[in-house]
Amino acid sequence: MGVPNPSLEVHVPRAQTPRGVDRRRLRRVAAVATSLSALIATSIVTGPATASEAALSCALGRTDAHHSEGVDSWDDAYPRPDRTRRAVMVFLSFPDARPATTTQQLAGDYFPATARFFDRASYGRFHLRTRIQPRWVRMPHPSTWYAIQRDWDSGRRSAYLRDAVAAADPSVDFRRYDLVYLVADPGAPGVDSDATKVVNLDQPMHADGAELRRFVTVFEHSPPDRNVLAHETGHVFDLPDLYHRPRNGRGDWDTYVGDWDLMGSQFGLAPEPFGWHKWRLGWITDGQIDCVSLDRPRMHSLRTLSAPDDPGDHRRPRLLVVRTGPDSALAMEARGAEGNDHAVCTEGVLVYRVRSTTASGDGPVRVLDGHPGTAACWGRSVYPPLADAPLGVGESLNDPEDGVRVQVEGRATDGEWAVKITRSTP
Numbered sequence: 091m092g093v094p095n096p097s098l099e100v101h102v103p104r105a106q107t108p109r110g111v112d113r114r115r116l117r118r119v120a121a122v123a124t125s126l127s128a129l130i131a132t133s134i135v136t137g138p139a140t141a142s143e144a145a146l147s148c149a150l151g152r153t154d155a156h157h158s159e160g161v162d163s164w165d166d167a168y169p170r171p172d173r174t175r176r177a178v179m180v181f182l183s184f185p186d187a188r189p190a191t192t193t194q195q196l197a198g199d200y201f202p203a204t205a206r207f208f209d210r211a212s213y214g215r216f217h218l219r220t221r222i223q224p225r226w227v228r229m230p231h232p233s234t235w236y237a238i239q240r241d242w243d244s245g246r247r248s249a250y251l252r253d254a255v256a257a258a259d260p261s262v263d264f265r266r267y268d269l270v271y272l273v274a275d276p277g278a279p280g281v282d283s284d285a286t287k288v289v290n291l292d293q294p295m296h297a298d299g300a301e302l303r304r305f306v307t308v309f310e311h312s313p314p315d316r317n318v319l320a321h322e323t324g325h326v327f328d329l330p331d332l333y334h335r336p337r338n339g340r341g342d343w344d345t346y347v348g349d350w351d352l353m354g355s356q357f358g359l360a361p362e363p364f365g366w367h368k369w370r371l372g373w374i375t376d377g378q379i380d381c382v383s384l385d386r387p388r389m390h391s392l393r394t395l396s397a398p399d400d401p402g403d404h405r406r407p408r409l410l411v412v413r414t415g416p417d418s419a420l421a422m423e424a425r426g427a428e429g430n431d432h433a434v435c436t437e438g439v440l441v442y443r444v445r446s447t448t449a450s451g452d453g454p455v456r457v458l459d460g461h462p463g464t465a466a467c468w469g470r471s472v473y474p475p476l477a478d479a480p481l482g483v484g485e486s487l488n489d490p491e492d493g494v495r496v497q498v499e500g501r502a503t504d505g506e507w508a509v510k511i512t513r514s515t516p
Contacts (some may be wrong), residue, residue: 348476
């Protein structure tokens, strides 16, 4: 699901069984002649008191917030995508409809595109290997019986999951898989594309001796929303929703992060996961984090986030972090038109705020707009006011909330950005 109907992750309580103007050109910055290779050293500073036991002082501690953005530890209730993970995709048909396509054809809506997205995003550190079930699995009730919708009745949702597992069990050995995708026949009359989501279970279901704690339930049309499966898979790996859901269902959904990071919108022009998320998932190492001390101003370098790894990249910073409080930080990363971000609207240094005590869907990450008086890529961007948020060479941003000034000083011929971070003056 995407804007105006983004996907929603649902947590099942314990009592339940299962659950605009013309298109703007990309900003091209001039290269600077001076090499930035001397700017790579990481600065370790003494940050505010925290429960974090991580090696870096700018690492926020994980909290009880749902999908907390803390990076000091990993919640073992979720599989970590730091190696090959196996998934199974099960296709569900119903008595009130005959599928108009084969499972292999429908699987082509999602793979290999989703696996390639993660291969690029993780710099080859995570591989998603998915078995496509060759035949449709028949559900016992008509699609309309399950009353499928975004805010789904818990009883019908639980029945759907129980029926799906029971129907698939003869042909699926659930012990072999870390992820389970349940894909409903998109042509069935009761299937609502707005209902695609991850369902978490406090009390797991059991099949083949395996505990099944979460499912990705897919109700997309064919072809589906762009990057929808990658978005939902992000939830399986403990990533939060970054969009803003208006209380009355009307208004902008993308005011928090705009196009940046697919956990905000699967339609975004820049779906590459934030550097902060890559740090959490283990795709960026501590050696690629530059903790910034405002007491010792100096120049910092940034390698473009979506650029593939080169030999020696494990010590070249991809993320600058200023610790601003026990549970908050400012992060800076370079976004460019390559890889998953090939359609990005504006290149430059992106600044955003992270709060580890803010729950999924409440704005745990918020992009700071480097050009608050302008917008870009009308007709393509999910939220044009933030499409030109990054800073180009010679541009700066003052954050009065935390007293931080970010200035982009230049860009080297190898693509690295030079960034100066200081205290801002009133």
